[in-house]
Amino acid sequence: MHSQDIAIGTLPKDSTKPESVNTTPIRQRVDLKEKLLELIKAEQYEKAFTKALEAQDLDQLAWLCSRVDREIFSRPTIPLSQCVLLSIVQQLSCDLVKGTRPKLDWIQDCVLMLDPNDPSISEYYTQTLQQVLDTLSELTPQFAKSG
Numbered sequence: 634m635h636s637q638d639i640a641i642g643t644l645p646k647d648s649t650k651p652e653s654v655n656t657t658p659i660r661q662r663v664d665l666k667e668k669l670l671e672l673i674k675a676e677q678y679e680k681a682f683t684k685a686l687e688a689q690d691l692d693q694l695a696w697l698c699s700r701v702d703r704e705i706f707s708r709p710t711i712p713l714s715q716c717v718l719l720s721i722v723q724q725l726s727c728d729l730v731k732g733t734r735p736k737l738d739w740i741q742d743c744v745l746m747l748d749p750n751d752p753s754i755s756e757y758y759t760q761t762l763q764q765v766l767d768t769l770s771e772l773t774p775q776f777a778k779s780g
Contacts, residue, residue, distance in 0.1 A: 669697050678712040686720045694724050695732050698739045706742045715751040718743040719761055726765040
């Protein structure tokens with residue numbers, strides 16, 4: 634596995650869901666949040682998101698997204714690799730019932746920055762976007778009833 638493939642490495646070929654969600658012990662979660670805050674203050678977004686993705690804790694990732702200004706997507710050079718962008722899409726799309734709007738905003742921004750021809754993600758690109766589409770189609774009836 635290449636060093637830039639760390640985040641995408643969380644995507645087993647036979648699964649589209651993180652192995653664990655919300656199972657990180659409380660002290661570790663607090664320590665991780667403190668480390669993530671340090672990294673985003675230092676504008677080390679790649680490291681921050683890689684740490685959050687490696688934790689495979691959707692709440693931690695959603696929390697990090699809520700702390701990072703989405704203006705990073707309008708910079709001339711986006712500070713996130715293709716692997717990290719695709720991994721954010723994959724993990725956020727695992728549960729779109731809770732915190733739907735912010736997750737969809739991040740998913741949209743990340744997808745718009747993806748290059749399907751990038752060799753670091755090309756193998757996972759279609760599978761991940763299909764997962765997002767499947768999740769959204771499952772949610773459509775729920776949104777129609779609540780609207």
